[in-house]
Amino acid sequence: MRCQIIIAATFWSVCVDSRKIRGISLSYKRFYRERKSFLCIDGSRMVPFEQVNDDYCDCEDGSDEPGTAACPNGRFYCTNLGFRPHYIPSSRVNDGICDCCDTSDEYNSLTWCLNSCRNLGQRERADLEGRMRTLDEGLRLKQQLIEEGVHIWREKQTQLIELQQVAEDLQVKLEEHRRRKNTADRLREQTLMALEAEDNGPRRQNRTITSIFHQLDSNNDGSITVDEVQAKVAYVEDEERILSEDEAVALLGGGHQMDLTMFQHMLWNNLRSGDSIKIKGTHGALVGLVDEDPNIKAAGSAAERAAADLKKVEEAFETVNMEISDLTKKLTIDYGADREYLFMNNQCYQLKVYEYTYTLCPFNQVTQKDVSGTEVSLGKWGTWAGTPGNQYSQMRYESGEPCWQGPTRNTTVVLTCGTETALRSVKEPSKCQYIMDLQTPVACQPPLKQQGIHSELKRQGVHSEL
Template identity: 80%
Template sequence: MRRHIIMAVVFWSVCVDSRKIRGISLSYKRFYRERKSFLCIDGSKMIPFEQVNDDYCDCEDGSDEPGTAACPGGRFYCSNLGFRPHYIPSSRVNDGICDCCDASDEYNSHAHCQNSCRNLGQRERADVEGQMRTLDEGLRLKQQLIEEGVLLWREKQAQLRDLQQVAEDLQIKLEEHRRRKHEADRLKEQTLKAGDRGHRHQNRTVTSIFQILDSNKDGRITVNEVQAKVAFIQDEERSLSEDEAVALLGGGHEMDLSMFQLTLWDSLRAGDSVKIKGTYGVPASLADEDPNIEAAERDAVREDTDLKKVEEAYETVNMEISDLRNKLTIDYGTDREFLFLNSQCYQLKVYEYTYTLCPFNQVTQKSAVGTEVSLGKWGTWAGTPENQYSRMRYESGEPCWQGPTRNTMVTLTCGTETALRSVKEPSKCQYIVDFQTPVACQPVLKQQGIHSEL
């Protein structure tokens, strides 16, 4: 009797094992409890339970054949104990290729699969632990960069205030220099007018002296008239010889008023060799340049130079203010953690090209021969609603030959250093850049648990 009971238990266990349903996860086991009939999971059909995994597809959703390749749209569940469970298309079941690391998909084929789940799990857990260490270090560095960003933001705000104060001071100085230049120009104009009157007076003096020498009033001065009216300063009593008179007349024997101004008048004006008899000569100041005019012109030039210097300084300061204001309007993250990237550039060489990313500015590509093209200028953040700071969009680069305008999408990934990791061109003139930096590390990853699937 006892022997019969033992044989019955063994037979029952064999039968239960033979009815083990392959290819289903724990969450689906409730649909495959052995009974007289099986209801397709989509509720479309009822079949005898014996037809489950009989290598013939009865249900439209393929739920009656989870462990065979009979249904074209079916899925086989790899338990992969010790590693990550996952589904494979049921068409891969018993195809001679090991898809599940626990070899459960090749239970009835010629393939000799080894269970590699434990080794895969150990490697993945080591990778995840490395990722967690990287995440911890990245978050620590990110906090430092946030603190530096706060200080840098305050510094730039203070710099903007200082520049604005300098601009205000220069504005006051500029108005003062403009007033002074206007005054210098006015004085110069007045002095020139006065000098013009003096010049006219000088012309009248030249004419009067000419008329004195022109005894017969015929509009010309002759050798005889010069001998009669002109004498040497050092020897006024001695009369000029004919040759001396001709020399004073410029080599001729007579001259008109215009020639007089160019010859004899210069000698009389100088007052160091000849003079008109009975006089003390012609005052030299009547012919010299008016010193007031020279002073006025110097003052005007100096004020104009000073004004231009102040204008240039004012323009430079305003350009710096505009540039700083533009930088301060950029979104640098909720904690301004990305502020340190401003004014920085990062390079990566890929084959014959060198790519340069200057965050919040532009992306460029430089060939081995030195030709540089723009792959896009800073546009906006383009991440997901959950993390808008995970991507940067750079737009309106140089147009491609018979193609679109170049654009670049920069994906930010967590890392312990800030560097370009890769550059790809998945479609013509559309680039994808992997940019690693600690500020891309998110605490939410740690909270969710990267290794939850293990």
Template identity: 80%
Template sequence: MRLHIIFAAVCWCGLVDSRKIRGISSSYKRFYRERKSFMCIDGSKVIPFEQVNDDYCDCEDGSDEPGTSACPRGRFYCTNLGFRPHYIPSSRVNDGICDCCDASDEYNSHAHCQNTCWNLGQRERAYVEGQMRTLDEGLQLKQQLIEEGVLLWREKQAQLRELQQVAEDLQIKLEDHRRKKHEADQLKEQTLKALEAGDSSVRRQNGTITSIFKLLDSNKDGSLTVDEVQAKVAVVHDEERILSEDEAMALLGGGHQMDLTKFRHTLWDVLTKGDSVKIKDTHGAPGSLVAEDPHLKAVDKAAEWEANNLKKVEEAYETVNMEISDLRKNLAIDYGTDWEFLFLNSQCYKLKVYEYTYTLCPFNQVTQKSVTGTEVSLGKWGMWAGTPKNQYSQMVYENGEPCWQGGSRSTTVTLTCGTETALRSVKEPSKCQYIMDFQTPVACQPVLKQRGIHSEL
């Protein structure tokens, strides 16, 4: 009989102790050790220990009733072995609804709850493992993109240096052609003045001979060659035919080249007569050496030739400077600490949402195109706007087309970790304010500690 009483007493004490510590996390169990009195965790009151979990609220913070619903501010701890432990309001304890996956909150109700913690834990563990695999793969891809970004950055720097050298060379050529054009214009002006003043034919002729010789001497080496005669001299009655080498040598007096002195006494006379051969114009179409005044005509052609050359060099110089300006502008953008975002430059990513197609061109602009073909700017590249810990987690595109309610459209792009680079979603939470989810490996960030699924025993 005494053994039965002792056994019953032990079971009752075990039940009382189990009742009293119900709803407590392992980190708080030290406050609920069996003793004569219990101090509310907020320190506001001391009560007899038997009043803990007696379904009557004595402490203002509800710490004396962790396992019942007596205290309005109380919390019940779900152990959830195999899944994530968490707290629920104590008002949900024994309310007939299972809030803890281990059903520990319905220990004294008619609810028939199954323990689903293991299945939930399995699913979450699988999800976390998948996320970690994605992260690992994304970090590997990110490292590759970082290496590509560094190489691309160096290539663009080298390209900039090359363009700057080309610009310097073109600047020298530009100054040289400006000088030559100035000299040609001066010669033309002098010839015109000489004609108007009735200057002697000898002076006019000497000046014209030199001008024609310079016109034929393309490489300006002081002598005429077979190639130069073929390029600029044509047969009068067959203007499209190119002179043969023998014909060109004949005009050069039987040799392969001719200086100014020899030109003055041979080829000049043949060109002046104009009955067999003549000089082509600067555009390649045959023209007559003799116009109203052959001397002025020759000088005018020389000036036009220099003007065309100057224009070509000026256009090339302007084009190179524009390329330098664009390249400097692109290099001035913040592409990340390791230039990992550089590969996104000059790329565009599309996503169709209902009747609209959205296009994100990183570091450039965001657009929206309707099925009718109307395209609207949703913002131009503005800045990085992420958190202090990761400023490269968010992009802002500003000053898009005006909204009908006033103000301009803008887009915020959030970058998330993924194994591919793609535009994932577009939303418009408020009028003309857009939010985009942009997935890319370069948004992956290493974690110090993997978040695990655990339970407190």
């Protein structure tokens, strides 16, 4: 009989103790030891211990009713063994809905709930293990991309040095070709001046007549024929029309051929005036056609070659300088502490969302294209915009095209850890302000974060509390 009394007393003591500490975490259990009185945790009031969890709120902070819904600001602790422990508002205690996966919040209701903590814990641990694997793989790939970035950086530095050397060599050539062109231009001018200084009478005229005659005499047989006139001579009003045979014969003085002497006294006069006929491909009269002089032609050809050579060198020099400017600009961009983001330069990533295709070209611009092909700028590369502790976690693209009755379009790119580099989502939380999620291995954090995940996994395998 005495044994039965002892057992009953022990059972009652356990039940009372269980009632008193329900909804309390281990770290707060010391405040709820069986005493004559209970001090509210905020120190505002002392109440008899019997009033703890009596379904009546005595403490302003609700600490006397951790296991009931009596206090509006109270909270109930879900132990959730096998899963993550957490607090819920005490108003949810015994409300017929299971909020704790271990069902401890519905201890005095008619609701039957299945304890799902083990399954939830298993799923979360599996998810965390997957995140760990992703992180480990991402960190491995990140190291490769860092090494690739170092290699690319060195290549670009070498390329810049080589281009600068090429530019110096072209500068020397440029000066040399300018001297050659100036020399050729002076020689041509001197030749012209020399010809102008010569006898301006028959001697010069004969040279011009002879030159035109040889130009018409295609087969160099000493005479101009009907066929040669038809091939080289045309009416001023209609150069495209080929002369008829009768028209060519008429120009040849009624015959079918003409020597230099006859040409000088007949056909030359018509060609010189340029009123009705002309040599195809020329403009107007031939009175001042001194360029047909062999010396003038030679000097002119030399000047033209010098000008063409100079133009080629100038174009090459300009192209190299543009490449130097572009490469220098790229080398001044901040590609991360270890230049891990350098591999993204000259790359673009696309994502289609409904009727729009979004294109992100890191360190350049962001665009949006609709199904009709209309493209809109959502911003140009601005700066890194992450937190002070992780500034390379966000990119900012600014000064895109203005919205209709709205602000200028801007885009924030959030970089997240992943095993490949790809756009994952595009959102527009406010008008013309876009947020993109770019997943990439180089956004994975160093092992310190990995240790935190290991700790979280380890903690969830045993009983723990917040």
